[in-house]
Amino acid sequence: MCEANAYLWKDGEEKMIFENVDRVQPHEGGLLLEDIFGRRLFLDARIKELALVDHKIILEEIEK
């Protein structure tokens, strides 16, 4: 399976926040993440980088 883990980039560090992510959909004001079990998480964040071979989705918070 080629799911990835989502990390929040903050203060120069990556912190894992959601595992086994299958789908990611940008929406106004944030991102909807869905894992391989259908669990969903909405975050006030945007994609900073994807590194798929490393199974990483790196996110950063949206400043408000």
Added chain:
Amino acid sequence: MCEANAYLWKDGEEKMIFENVDRVQPHEGGLLLEDIFGRRLFLDARIKELALVDHKIILEEIEK
């Protein structure tokens, strides 16, 4: 390997535009895609959806 293929969504259809994508970095005005061989492509596009289990990165053009 868990690379994905990038598709451009246009007129209700997905058209594959770049294969074996490892890294994706959003930049102002577009996206930088890098494949597993280090080849790079810059596109005036944004991420519409990721479907990683299906190895898909679906993009849409940025309207100018």
